[in-house]
Amino acid sequence: MKLRYEHGALADLDEIFAYIAADNREAAGRLVARIEHEAARIAASPHIGGATRKSGFRRFPVGNYLIVYEVGEAEVIIHYIRHGAVGVRGTGSNPTAAMIPELSRS
Numbered sequence: 001m002k003l004r005y006e007h008g009a010l011a012d013l014d015e016i017f018a019y020i021a022a023d024n025r026e027a028a029g030r031l032v033a034r035i036e037h038e039a040a041r042i043a044a045s046p047h048i049g050g051a052t053r054k055s056g057f058r059r060f061p062v063g064n065y066l067i068v069y070e071v072g073e074a075e076v077i078i079h080y081i082r083h084g085a086v087g088v089r090g091t092g093s094n095p096t097a098a099m100i101p102e103l104s105r106s
Contacts, residue, residue, distance in 0.1 A: 002075040003043035012081040016065070031063070038062045039069075039078055046071040 005013075013032055020028035042049060042060055049060035049069065057079075060067045068080040 001043050001046055001071075003039060003078070004075050005039075005078045006080075009078040009081055016081065016083075031065075035062050035065060035067065035081060039067060039076075042067065042069060042078075043076045046076050 013035065016035070017028045017032050020031060038060060042058075046069075047058070049058035049067070051058055052068070056070050056072075058069055058071060060069070064084050066080075066082050066084060067078060068082065070077045070079060
């Protein structure tokens, strides 16, 4: 399947790189390359990630990060790439909802 990154996911990759590169630019590059490699694997086998409560959305862990994506008819859309420790306002103490903003909505 075709792979497409939403603008927010691309911004997430930039933020991940910048944060880690402040200490180790090479490690930042390796992590972003690993995330991109796993995203390509997802495109090849879209159902390898775990299902979420939101229909069509799945998640796939890469180290301490979670790729949140949607399986379309002809493409996989990467929506978010989040660190497991990152919270989102309004999610309370639910760590899964903190990593996947769609799950925090009622």
